[in-house]
Amino acid sequence: MTDRKAETLGAILRKNGVSRRGFLKFCTTTASLMALPPSWVPTLALALEQARRPSVIWLSFQECTGCTESLTRSHSPSLESLIFDYISLDYHHTLQVASGTAAEAAREQAMHENAGKYLLVVDGSIPLGNPGYSTIAGISNLQMLKETAKGAAAIVAVGNCAAFGGLPKANPNPTGAVSVSDIITDKPIINVSGCPPIPVVITGVLAHYLTFGKLPELDQYNRPKVFFGTSIHDRCYRRPFYDKGLFASTFDDEGAKKGWCLYKLGCKGPMTYNACATAKWNQGTSWPVESGHGCLGCSEPDFWDAGGFYNALSIPIGDVSRNTAYAGAAGLVLGAAAAGLNRKTKAEAVRNHGKVSIDDLEKPS
Amino acid sequence: MIEPMDFLLWVRGSLFDVAVTVFVIGIIIRFFEILSLGRSKDLAEAKGTEFVPGIKTIITRTLPEQGTFKRQPLTIIAGYVFHVGLLVSLVLFIPHIELFRQTFGFGWPGLPNPIVDAAAVLGIVGLLAALWNRITNPVMKILTDNEDYLVWVLTFLPMITGYLAYHRMVNPYPLILGLHILSIELLMVFFPFTKLMHTFTLFLARWYNGAMSGRRGVES
Numbered sequence A: 001m002t003d004r005k006a007e008t009l010g011a012i013l014r015k016n017g018v019s020r021r022g023f024l025k026f027c028t029t030t031a032s033l034m035a036l037p038p039s040w041v042p043t044l045a046l047a048l049e050q051a052r053r054p055s056v057i058w059l060s061f062q063e064c065t066g067c068t069e070s071l072t073r074s075h076s077p078s079l080e081s082l083i084f085d086y087i088s089l090d091y092h093h094t095l096q097v098a099s100g101t102a103a104e105a106a107r108e109q110a111m112h113e114n115a116g117k118y119l120l121v122v123d124g125s126i127p128l129g130n131p132g133y134s135t136i137a138g139i140s141n142l143q144m145l146k147e148t149a150k151g152a153a154a155i156v157a158v159g160n161c162a163a164f165g166g167l168p169k170a171n172p173n174p175t176g177a178v179s180v181s182d183i184i185t186d187k188p189i190i191n192v193s194g195c196p197p198i199p200v201v202i203t204g205v206l207a208h209y210l211t212f213g214k215l216p217e218l219d220q221y222n223r224p225k226v227f228f229g230t231s232i233h234d235r236c237y238r239r240p241f242y243d244k245g246l247f248a249s250t251f252d253d254e255g256a257k258k259g260w261c262l263y264k265l266g267c268k269g270p271m272t273y274n275a276c277a278t279a280k281w282n283q284g285t286s287w288p289v290e291s292g293h294g295c296l297g298c299s300e301p302d303f304w305d306a307g308g309f310y311n312a313l314s315i316p317i318g319d320v321s322r323n324t325a326y327a328g329a330a331g332l333v334l335g336a337a338a339a340g341l342n343r344k345t346k347a348e349a350v351r352n353h354g355k356v357s358i359d360d361l362e363k364p365s
Numbered sequence B: 001m002i003e004p005m006d007f008l009l010w011v012r013g014s015l016f017d018v019a020v021t022v023f024v025i026g027i028i029i030r031f032f033e034i035l036s037l038g039r040s041k042d043l044a045e046a047k048g049t050e051f052v053p054g055i056k057t058i059i060t061r062t063l064p065e066q067g068t069f070k071r072q073p074l075t076i077i078a079g080y081v082f083h084v085g086l087l088v089s090l091v092l093f094i095p096h097i098e099l100f101r102q103t104f105g106f107g108w109p110g111l112p113n114p115i116v117d118a119a120a121v122l123g124i125v126g127l128l129a130a131l132w133n134r135i136t137n138p139v140m141k142i143l144t145d146n147e148d149y150l151v152w153v154l155t156f157l158p159m160i161t162g163y164l165a166y167h168r169m170v171n172p173y174p175l176i177l178g179l180h181i182l183s184i185e186l187l188m189v190f191f192p193f194t195k196l197m198h199t200f201t202l203f204l205a206r207w208y209n210g211a212m213s214g215r216r217g218v219e220s
């Protein structure tokens, strides 16, 4: 174990039959994804070759394992997943063989041996409502996170749940779920949001960390700018249709068949920052908008509570129709009351109406 | 600090509900108030009819009047340019139509975005010209009070933020979209209690002017 850790990534890849060509191809893809100029590829390759496998501890809290699925399944077997293999994943309770006490022992050992140096990856949110809502080996999520974060060099919050609270935090948030950054404030945290995040974005972040020894530049939500710097809408190939005002109104109308913009069908692409339009999914096969479904906004905080998935972004979250009807009814009642008061005033005026004749006016006062 | 996405969720959520409630209740009460106002009965003998002059005035006051046009061309031109630009961008922009469709259950066809965009620019230019006219023209300046400046700002904000949002000129987008929606909510809240009400009462007012004049046998 320790031996393998001392080996460089390049040596390990060669041992596993990864060709230099394949490796450089991976470096080129990663460099372009990270928006590095092509001249950086050799630097990236060199740095990656010489990188030593950092110890990674992966904690899963209130999550659906979709993030792990995204990372391990969809790109396998690819160079991305190889790179992932060749970090030293010392604890991941879904993927590891050991369980129970042995598993926890592995975590503690990794924490101890690599104190101050290991990367902590978290998926899932942390329940504050009652520690019993989610425990691992009898340890509450909150306690495990605090313990493990202490010796970490940096934390990568993978997925919307770890980054922003995600589905567990959606209204009414029964477990009192919070994100990693709501609890840990004294460590560098990088949010790789998405439900799930794009696999290549996760590996890209890890590659960046291996290459430069530090975290990439982050946006206001602590997301790496290289992947989350532009909106879906700005990179969407259906954008010309949006600009021309050509929209699909149902999922099977003429517009849908012609590949027009999905705004009316609820696409949240304009408010969503992610790399789907360029990185795509399933080994570059497609991405939601390309397959005909609007963007859900899954890399944004609280996207579950941002109104119906099939409502256009311009439609308010509440029930406007109902509110308008209620307000209308209230207005009618209040208006009728006001009219009633006016009627009374009018009736009084009529009662008090006095007649004046010319003679009255000519009378000296 | 409030995050742009929280802000967007807030203005699209509870704040919109509040604004719609104030807007709808306010408008209905204003209408009741106007219609049940109870003018005292006109006991004088009628010297003409009400209906035809009422209709006629609705039309004549909608078209530019010769004399005013000669004396104050800017008032008329800026007024028309602004109102047409505003109406087109308000009711023929597809995201806006989707909101109406959601509220009332029906919609109508919109215009391609570049046309709406051009209309919005006209609207903004018209509004700026109208402000310029109010400030530089001595007569207009005297006629303008604080409420006029208030409704000018309330109308200008949605147009300029809408323009910035459509062209995605502010980053992150949720911030500018949120500001656009917030500015409309401000407009909706002030609407029933300011002269913005003319949007709904203009034809009623024109009819009333015409009909009253007709009854008295004078031209309006």
Ligand code: SF4
Binding pocket: A232, A233, A234, A236, A237, A238, A239, A240, A242, A260, A261, A262, A263, A267, A268, A269, A270, A289, A294, A295
């Ligand atoms: S499909 Fe969505 S992301 Fe693409 S142009 Fe339309 S609204 Fe924007």
